[in-house]
Amino acid sequence: MEESDHAICRAVLAGDKDAYGTLVTRYSQVVFRVAYRITGNEDDADEVVQETFLRGYQKLAAFEGRSSFATWIYRIASNCALDLVGRRKMEAQSRVAEESAPERGEAQVADIKAGPDRLLLSREIEATQEAAMRSLTATERTAFVLRHMEDRSTQEIAAVLDIAPNAAKQAVFRAVQKLRRELAPLWVNT
């Protein structure tokens, strides 16, 4: 029978380090999925997965089993991904602010009549969406991903981001508003 997560946590805290490997293998895929959705980048998501389980191990003594381990590690993963997105944005800002304009220009080329190749069009749409997602702040992006893609409630988002529910709701609103603005050119010719 599969050992429960709480039993494994107890074993780890009692000195059985390798027991944690079971939790890592059990939840790596879920953590990778949410990390990828928030960061939008495969390598970054892999980094987040490692960081999440490292942090999880270090904080395990503070995990008191009030929630499930899955929920707890999910929160850590979302936070790690949020931190990474924030860091990446900072790095990008401090490098140069020259990339955003051409991307937006490309995105506005989406014209159904001009592009008979549907694959190309779908790539255009993807590029526009990626650019739109990049225009969000780290908090907005995380809130939106959790709401729209991970189907998490406002309360859960607030818990993940460690902010008030109303602030979480506002973050989702702002994200939706920005995305709609950015994606509007796609609907012009349809």
Place this chain on the structure above:
Amino acid sequence: MGKHMTANGQHLSEEELIEHYYGEDAAVSHVARHLKACAKCAAEYSALERDLGGVKILAAPPRGEGYGHEVWRSIRGSLQVYEPKKRNWSGFGFRRPLALATACALLIAAAFVAGRAWQRKQTQTVAVANSPTGRDGEIGHGEARERVVVWVLGDHLDRSERLLVELNHASGKDAAEPLQSEARELLASNRLVRQSAKQSGDPALDAALDRLERLLVEVANEPNGLSESDLNRLRQEMNTDGLLFDVRVLRSRVGEQQPNGAAGLKGVSL
């Protein structure tokens, strides 16, 4: 698109429509009725559905079955074995009610002591709680006093952490305003808590609170509000990421010890 209310103020706002889309509106039937009756709102809602429906849900690239093992191999070497604690983890589930009752009792005791301290001096609860008086000779007064201090410290670190998270992700003046008012409030409590930390001789806590104070001063005292560039400068110059990490570590140390009272605090012994 993007406007909240129309001229007569009777239409649904964009926020209401978004809430409805995600099924989080409090008055579902009211919104649904309105959408049936109002063509303008129905059109707005259709546009919203189209826009959000068009946002592709990112499918994560597949990871093989051995992915978890790979992750484990990559981090295993960095993990240190936990030393078995005295604390009995088998009490995880069934001892929860007992822990809850103990926590309630502690809270009541703390509230009682805090109330008395407040009455006696009316200011600086923290300072009072830390002064080595004990002159009224109440049994367990010292221990309860320490609990109040730990509780105050925990609360302070909690609020500081929230501020730092907000600061790290804030953009624009609108987001900066609440940060400033929160920073002003925290500044006062930070000074009191820091004073206590100094007396207790905890260098890690003192150093973190010192850095926090400098940041709070910067955030609170910017006369023209915080612009985007101010926020970026603060994040870089004051290394808010690092500070956030320190605060989280301290908070987890305090949090870990709270249910057992302040007596067993390692390094946070105020």
